[in-house]
Amino acid sequence: MSELPMLLSDLQLLRQVIASSAVGTVITDALQDDHPIVYVNPAFERLTGYPAAEIVGHNCRFLQGHSHDQPGAREIRKAMQQQQSVTVTLRNYRKDGTLFYNELSLSPVRNAAGTVTHFVGFQNDVTAREEARHHEAQVHQQLISTLNRMTDGFVSLDRDLNFVYLNAAAAAISGQRPEDFIGQHLFTIFPELAESAVFQTVQRARETGTAQSAVSYLEPFGKWIEATAYPAEDGFSVFTRDVTEHHQDQEQLRMSEDRFSKVFQASPMPIIISRLSDERFIDVNEAFLDQVGYLREEVIGRTSQETGLQVDRVDRDRIASEVSEGSPVQSREVRLHTRSGEHHDMVLSLVLVELEGEPCVVTLARDITAEKVAQRILEESEQRYRRIATELQRTLDLSLDMIASFDAAGCFVTVSEACQQILGYAPEELLGRPYLDFVHSEDQDRTAQEEVSITAGHTTITFQNRYLHRSGTVVWMEWAAVLLPGDSLMYCVARDITERRAAEEDQAYLAAIVQASQDAILGVALDGTIRSWNTGAEQLYGYAAVEAVGQSMALIVPPEFHVEESEMLERVGAGEWLNPFESVRVAKNGRQVPVLVTASPIFDLAGRVIGVSKIAQDISERQSARNEIQHLNEHLQQQLRHVIGLREIDQAIASSSDLTTTLGLILDNVAQELGADAVTLLLLDPHTLSLEYAGTRGFTKPLQGSTVRVGNSLAGEVALSRKALTVPDLQHASISPAWHEVLTRERLMTYYGAPLLAKGKVLGVMEVLHQEPFDPSVTWLETFEMLTAQAAIAVDNAQLLRELDRKNLELRLAYDETIEGWARALDLRDRETEGHSRRVTEMTVQLCQQLGLSSEKLVDVRRGALLHDIGKMGIPDAVLLKPGKLTEEEWGLMKQHPDHAVRLLSLIRFLRPALDIPQYHHEKWDGSGYPVGLKGEAIPLTARAFAVVDVYDALTSDRPYRAAWTRERTLEHIRSGAGSHFDPEVVETFFQLLGG
Structure with a gap:
């Protein structure tokens, strides 16, 4: 029961909605035989003029008067029988007898069991819309009548290429009736058009959204047809013209298109x-x-x-x-x-x-948008018709051809916009004037005779004449004229053929130019038959035209180029324009002539390839020059590789102390630049007088017995003689069995060896071996000598660097021993701290390493830790060795020892980086230390680390005035000083180092 109030509320809401609706609403009882009305809303009463009391209980058909059999009524009866929804338009009559068009949306209402109990109908007055639709039909019929009077064909296709409309002229092209096409697909009737230029024109119009024209031979009609396609929102309009007699390329005719509008169907009430x-x-x-x-x-x-x-x-x-x-x-x-x-x-x-x-x-x-539009349509029907006529004329004006009509006096009645482009006159300048005023004086009589001919009964004529452009220039025109039966006007289409006639003249000039060209210009059929042969071809190949024309291209094409010639003909025959390519031809005297050939297709008027145009130019001199340039370029590239290789070796020698890497680079360059199959480099040990392999390239297995005595084997002979050695045939050389086995395994035949000499000393031997007989050029030998010298420099530099490193190491050891001696001297002076310097040095180095200092920096840390109290050498013994408490004055002297350390050590250059610990190890984290009073991270990290270690060692060591503290007490003291005396992070790292 709790839902009843809500249901009553919903029911009340629905009643209010229907009662306030502006759409007429009627409900009938479907359970009674005649479906009597049980309810109508106020809008229904206003729409029909009948009050509810007069019509409740009656069937709605009384509104139809005597038109009970109209299509909408039949649809309603069918829908009610099938218990379905339907929307129809009916001719109804109000109570006062006036006719109105009623759009009725009828739907069944079902109860919970699914039984239809009622039908509800929504009615709208669409009289204005229907009258507008009727007027549109009249305008449409007028436009169809106009199109049917046109001599050119007009076809309208929808987006799926189904025929929507075509006029009589278009149907006449195929010899069929217009009604045979409507609703049919274009390819269903004419499947051959799928590959035609006409269909391609429609496709281009669809893709570009602009009008497209083409001329094509249509096999189904046996005619040449010029088609112009215009895209529209709902499909395409195509104007066609029979141009069979002209066979002309690129004829375009922009015909008008008409867009048939569709009335927007109203939706149910929002x-x-x-x-x-x-x-x-x-x-x-x-x-x-x-x-x-x-x-x-x-x-x-x-x-x-x-x-x-x-x-x-x-x-x-x-x-x-x-x-x-x-x-x-x-x-x-x-x-x-x-x-x-x-x-x-x-x-x-x-x-x-x-x-x-x-x-x-x-x-x-x-x-009510449609109703307002309908009202405007009714008010502007005449204007719309005029606009349609204007649009049709505008469409005709899009044509590149001049379309005109003339009266019996030969004066312009209508003329399209193309006259502006063709003759330079605006249409209004021609209207009413005789056409003969614009015809060339020499063609006026002949043109007048053509007019007489057509008026005498010739239905259609085609002729050419000359017109005068506004600028005075001559314009050649081609005319197609027709006089319709019962019409006093003569309709004409004129095309500007000035360029075409000029092209024909140009063709004659071109033929003369071809004949005069010094290049060989040939016309060749697709089967390879020579069709034309100019003077240049006679001079290049030695054959006269009468000897060559009619012969196959095999006359001048060598057998090895027959496949190339066949492929070229096939590609050009497919319409491809070939880039210039080099080939060889045979002259009459048997001489082979290198030529540069250009091949392009020859098209007929239909756009089909019928042959090949070939231009051949003698490039004998050019080819010789190119070969010379190529040879010089290869030589230059080789020299450049040599220079780059030497530069890489120089860079390796200058920047790398790794002799193995440098020698590897040298061996790679030797193998590449000298074209060697195998390369070895041996270094001399002056103590054992033996040669050891420092590197090899090209051997399949490592060399066994890698030491060669000086004087033995080929490398030993080179080292002993200090001269280069050449062995053209290793099979006859005096070599050891082991080396002979290696040479046989590697199939090495020739040998070249050179000593590595530097500063008058033999440093080693470079060997180059080949698997084939080899006769070196002077350039090759110079390159070998250069690379050998580079190898000697690299070895000499490496030996010098090793010696220098050894001397530096000895010097550093001497420095460190001196510093340790100073530290021991300090410990001997202050016996209370004996061994202190050594201990704090080791622990400070470990702590700084834990803090992330580099190995190079740890060297300075070690030196600074050893010399941390070097400044005490400037403190008097009475103060330094005093057993009791120092006075304030004595303590002031003691605090000066960091400054003494700076003055002493800053004069020694290699100890300057180690000054941080001697100068700042008494500074404190809170800034209360000495000698400067630095605070926090302003104190160098090494000094902060040493301060912790120094205090730890001092407290855990015995002193005359106190015993050593325990490790635990000392660590607790250091932890308590973190943040005041010591850097907290350093203290934490120190504890990690000690494992606690």
Whole structure:
């Protein structure tokens, strides 16, 4: 029972919605035989003029008068029998007898068991729309009549290439009736058109969105047809013309197209529910979404202003104010903006209701945009017809040909815009003037005779004459004229053929130029037969034209180039333009002539390839020069590789102390630059007088017995003689069995060895071996000598660097021993700290390493730690060795020892980097230390680390005035000093180092 109030509320809401609707609503009882009316709303009463009391209980058919058998009535009866929804348009009569067109949307209403109990109908007055549609049909018929009187064919196709319309002229081209085409697919009737230029024109029009023209031979008709395709929103319009007699390329005729409009079908009534308080949408029906184009989630929870539906705020606020007062708002006209930006004129009816305790507004909307458009159509029907005629003329004006009509006196009646382009005159300058005024004086009589011929009964004629352009230049025109039976006007289409006639003259000039060219110019059929042969060909090949024409290209093409010639003919025959390529031809005297050949296709008027144009130029001298340049370039590249290789070796010698890497680079360059199959490099040990292999290239296995005595084997002979050695044939050389086995395994035949000499000393031997007999050039020997010298320099530099490193190491050891001696001397002076320097040095180095210092920096840390108290050498013994407490003055002297250390050590350059510990190891983290009073990270890290180690060693060592502290007590003291005396992070690292 708790749901009953809600159901009653919903029922009341529905009644209010229907009663306030601007659309006529009628409900009939489907359970009774004649479906009597049980309910009509006020809008229905206003629409029909009948009050509800007069029509309830009757069938709605009385509104149809005597037109019970109209198509809409039959559809209604069928839908009611099948219990389905239907929307129809009916001719109805009001109570006063006036006719109106009624759009009825009828739907069945079912009960919970699915049984149809009622039918509900929504009625709209669409009289204006139907009258506009009737007028459109009249205009359409007038346009069809105009198109059917045209001599050119006109075809309208939809987007799927189905025939929508074609005029009599278009049907006549194929010899069929127009009705045989309507609704048929283009390729169903003419499958051959799928590959034709006509269909390609339609495709290009679709892709580019612009008019496209083409001329093509259509096999189904046996005719040449010029077609111009115009794209439209709903398909294509194609103008066709029979140009069989002309066979001309690129003839275009831009014919007019007509766009047949379709009446937009009204959607069911949109309904909106919104809150009164904030005007936000609570719910909308599908009809509303279809009307405005928004998704449901895009409007729910938003206002009409936020969605942009209703932008007139004054109108919106006025309606909201009236609704909030509680009175329904009936038939209020507003303008709504759809998502796509369109404007729709709507009639709104609003009523205030309460939903779930909250006041809401129910809005019913009816789109009257079509009705307004229909009213404008009725008012402007005559203007529309004129605009259509104007558009048709404008379409004709798009044609590149001049389309004109003449009266019996030979004066212009109409003329298209093309006259401006062709003759330089605007159409209005020609209208009413005799055409003979513009014809060349020499052609006026002949042109007048043509006019007499057509008026005498010749239906259509075609002729050419000369017109005078406004500028005075001559324009050649080709005319097609027709005189329609019963019509006093003569209709003509004229085309500017000035360029075509000029092209024919140019062709004659071109033939003369070809004949005079010094290059060989041939015309060749697709089967390889020579068709033309100019003077240049006679001079190049030695054959006269009478000897060559009619012969196969095999006459001048060598057998080894027959395949190339065949492939060339095939490619050009497919329409390809070949880039110039080099080939060889045979002259009459048997001499082979290198030529540069250019080949291009020859087309006929239909665009088909019928032959090949070939131009051959003698490039004998050019080829010789190119070969010379190539030879010089190869030589230059080789020299450049030599220079680059030497530079890489120089860089390796200068930048790398790794002799193995440098020698490897040298061996790679030797193998590459000298084309060696195997390379070895041996270094001399002056102590053992033996040669050891430092590197090899090209051997499949490592060399066994890698030591060679000086004087033995080929390398030993080179080292002993200090001269290069060449062995052309190793099979006959005096070598050891082991070396002979290696040479046999590697199939090495020739040998070249050279000593590595530097500063008069033999440093080693370079060996180069080949698997084939080899006769070296002077350049090769110079390169070998250069690379050998580079190897000697590299070895000498490496030996010098090793010796220098050894001396540096000895010097560093001497420095460190001296410093350790100073530290021991300090310990001997101050016996209380004996061994202190050594211990703190080792621990400080470990701590700094833990803190991340580099190995190079640790060297300075070690030296600084050893010399941390070197400044005490400047402190008097009475102060330094005093057993008791120092006075303030004595303590002031003691604090000067860091400054003494700076003055002493700063004079020694290699000890300057080690000054941080001697100078700052008494500074404290909080800034209370000496000698400078540095604070925090301003104290060098090495000094902060040493301060911790120094205190740790001092407290854990015995002193005359106290015993050593325990390790635990000392660590606790250091931890308590973190943040005041010591760096906390250093203290933490120190504890990690000690494992606690």
